[in-house]
Amino acid sequence: MGMVDLSKREVWQRFIREGILDQGRIHHRIEESWQLCRRYNVNPYDGKGKVVLEPPLLLERKQKNRRLLQLAVPVLEKLQKLIQETKSLLLLIDRDGYVLYANGHQQAIKKAKAIRFTEGVKWTEDEVGTNAIGTALRIQEPITVVGDEHYSVASQQWICSATPIYNEKKELVGAIDLSCPINSSLLQDHALATVVAAAYTIEQRFQLQKKEDLLELFKYTHHIPNPHSPVVICDCHEKTVWMNHGLRAFLPNLTDQPLESLCEQKWRIQTKKPIHSAVDGELIGYEVTLQRTAVYPQTFYFSAPSFHFDGVAGESEVFAHVLQSCEKAAKTETTVYMTGETGTGKEMLARFIHQNSNRKNKPFVAVNCGAIPKELIGSELFGYAEGAFTGAKRTGHKGKFVQANGGTLFLDEMGEIPPEMQVALLRVLQEREVVPIGGDKAIPVDVRIITATHRDLYKLVQEGKLREDLFYRIYVYPIHVPPLRERKEDIPFFIEHYCQKHHWTVTFSDQLLQLLMNYHWPGNIRELLNVLERIRVEYGTHLPSVSQLQSMLVAWNQNKEKAEQNQALSYREKIEKERMMNVLQITNGNVSKAAATLNISRSTLYRKLKKYQLM
Numbered sequence: 001m002g003m004v005d006l007s008k009r010e011v012w013q014r015f016i017r018e019g020i021l022d023q024g025r026i027h028h029r030i031e032e033s034w035q036l037c038r039r040y041n042v043n044p045y046d047g048k049g050k051v052v053l054e055p056p057l058l059l060e061r062k063q064k065n066r067r068l069l070q071l072a073v074p075v076l077e078k079l080q081k082l083i084q085e086t087k088s089l090l091l092l093i094d095r096d097g098y099v100l101y102a103n104g105h106q107q108a109i110k111k112a113k114a115i116r117f118t119e120g121v122k123w124t125e126d127e128v129g130t131n132a133i134g135t136a137l138r139i140q141e142p143i144t145v146v147g148d149e150h151y152s153v154a155s156q157q158w159i160c161s162a163t164p165i166y167n168e169k170k171e172l173v174g175a176i177d178l179s180c181p182i183n184s185s186l187l188q189d190h191a192l193a194t195v196v197a198a199a200y201t202i203e204q205r206f207q208l209q210k211k212e213d214l215l216e217l218f219k220y221t222h223h224i225p226n227p228h229s230p231v232v233i234c235d236c237h238e239k240t241v242w243m244n245h246g247l248r249a250f251l252p253n254l255t256d257q258p259l260e261s262l263c264e265q266k267w268r269i270q271t272k273k274p275i276h277s278a279v280d281g282e283l284i285g286y287e288v289t290l291q292r293t294a295v296y297p298q299t300f301y302f303s304a305p306s307f308h309f310d311g312v313a314g315e316s317e318v319f320a321h322v323l324q325s326c327e328k329a330a331k332t333e334t335t336v337y338m339t340g341e342t343g344t345g346k347e348m349l350a351r352f353i354h355q356n357s358n359r360k361n362k363p364f365v366a367v368n369c370g371a372i373p374k375e376l377i378g379s380e381l382f383g384y385a386e387g388a389f390t391g392a393k394r395t396g397h398k399g400k401f402v403q404a405n406g407g408t409l410f411l412d413e414m415g416e417i418p419p420e421m422q423v424a425l426l427r428v429l430q431e432r433e434v435v436p437i438g439g440d441k442a443i444p445v446d447v448r449i450i451t452a453t454h455r456d457l458y459k460l461v462q463e464g465k466l467r468e469d470l471f472y473r474i475y476v477y478p479i480h481v482p483p484l485r486e487r488k489e490d491i492p493f494f495i496e497h498y499c500q501k502h503h504w505t506v507t508f509s510d511q512l513l514q515l516l517m518n519y520h521w522p523g524n525i526r527e528l529l530n531v532l533e534r535i536r537v538e539y540g541t542h543l544p545s546v547s548q549l550q551s552m553l554v555a556w557n558q559n560k561e562k563a564e565q566n567q568a569l570s571y572r573e574k575i576e577k578e579r580m581m582n583v584l585q586i587t588n589g590n591v592s593k594a595a596a597t598l599n600i601s602r603s604t605l606y607r608k609l610k611k612y613q614l615m
């Protein structure tokens with residue numbers, strides 16, 4: 001864009017009169033704009049402002065752009081001296097091309113008024129033809145338009161430099177323009193540099209303002225009561241900024257996420273309240289309360305809407321797969337083999353399979369093979385005939401197989417079945433009939449078998465403790481239930497479930513949750529529920545501190561270990577241990593006296609104290 005010269009005037013005249021544009025004579029942005037103006041049918045012999053907003057409408061527009069005005073005007077006012085010295089005009093324009101603010105030298109203002117270049121006017125290319133403001137807003141680049149480069153004569157006595165302004169989100173929010181009469185002393189390169197620098201400063205202020213808004217939003221969060229319903233605060237662009245405990249339990253560290261991404265994660269917006277800045281009334285964010293879309297009891301719409309799981313499913317992928325496997329098994333008659341540590345919910349899943357199968361109206365019978373004395377397993381499972389043995393009920397006894405007829409038999413701790421019973425069990429599975437002990441008539445039975453174990457059954461086969469043929473009878477459709485530590489993300493759901501079930505209104509802090517989520521839970525869900533029960537009983541609505549909970553978990557484990565060791569002791573050993581503890585108590589811990597009372601040597605007593613972990 002060179003200086004005003006005659007040749008440029010000629011180029012303009014030729015284009016206006018004949019529609020011919022001499023290529024390369026003017027800047028390509030100007031060429032492009034002229035072509036546009038021609039298409040818009042802009043009158044080249046006019047170019048005065050047409051749309052000037054009435055005061056109420058202008059006020060409304062200023063209100064809408066108050067952030068821009070608030071951030072830009074102080075910067076523009078710094079240029080006051082330059083404007084006066086160069087007899088020019090400085091304008092702030094909104095993104096639609098309306099002049100929001102105009103400041104300038106007396107003469108320039110007067111000259112501008114003549115063409116209605118004032119506050120409230122719309123100064124776009126389609127209104128007044130090629131000009132710095134309208135063109136800069138369209139091409140989103142800084143530009144200077146000199147004299148005859150203006151499409152319409154009204155502006156041809158001006159040199160104008162304009163540049164777009166972007167907010168912190170890099171969205172176009174408006175433009176600044178520095179205009180001066182063509183004979184001004186202001187150099188056009190300087191003018192352009194000035195507006196670009198001012199726009200840069202304003203953009204910096206937008207960035208800073210964003211931080212202030214964030215601070216204000218954080219301050220606002222202090223006034224949010226601590227409701228149990230999950231609350232999220234997001235900024236005015238609907239990006240998450242903060243969430244309360246109720247939500248953090250489920251979504252740790254989810255800030256700077258689009259609000260809608262939370263909705264994808266099974267949340268629904270319940271209320272959305274705008275938050276305005278206490279400083280300038282600008283909308284700075286929203287307080288949003290959310291609601292879980294999928295809560296327990298959860299209905300899983302895997303393939304049929306009828307599948308229903310009464311327990312906590314949580315959101316872990318591993319457990320979702322388990323439920324899917326169960327659903328598949330439920331649709332068939334297949335024999336299911338469940339593995340998983342104690343307390344992972346195997347029995348619950350066995351019930352889930354039963355309740356979703358065709359057998360749901362028939363009995364579900366669970367037998368814990370590990371809990372029945374070995375000698376009784378046979379009669380428990382297969383029943384006994386009338387008068388089968390001394391003391392047997394005269395009427396006999398229906399075994400679990402017969403009780404479960406038509407339904408599902410859940411055999412827990414399969415690994416505990418003694419070898420001689422394994423043969424009988426194999427027969428029932430093969431023949432689908434049972435012969436009660438002491439009886440001679442076979443009773444046909446129709447049951448689906450689900451077995452469960454926390455032991456490695458195949459290892460038992462290798463060790464010769466489980467018949468291989470029985471193993472293959474039951475190892476048909478294996479489902480592995482993961483331990484709780486492999487589905488930590490589900491822990492908050494269990495807690496929520498427990499709290500609701502017991503009408504226990506407490507909010508677990510982040511630290512407590514972290515502790516519960518990082519613990520290894522050897523007893524899995526059962527252990528978690530026990531710990532929650534203990535917290536509820538001991539602490540009520542005042543939850544323990546982190547260290548209190550920590551020591552609770554440690555003590556818990558030690559007790560459990562002791563209990564396990566006790567279980568490992570024989571009956572005789574248990575009695576011996578008990579006796580030693582009593583004697584030590586009576587002798588106030590005096591080992592010599594205790595040894596004498598027990599009639600054993602001191603060294604034997606020490607050895608035994610070690611063995612029973614009493615020292």
Ligand SMILES: Nc1ncnc2c1ncn2[C@@H]1O[C@H](COP(=O)(O)OP(=O)(O)OP(=O)(O)O)[C@@H](O)[C@H]1O
Pocket residue numbers: 310311312313340341342343344345346347348349412454525526529
């Ligand atoms: N998904 C679940 N939702 C709610 N509670 C559950 C869930 N899974 C298990 N539980 C609870 O955890 C406890 C242990 O579950 P369950 O008895 O089914 O486990 P298991 O694997 O069969 O244990 P074990 O092997 O020791 O018999 C029960 O009180 C059960 O109600």
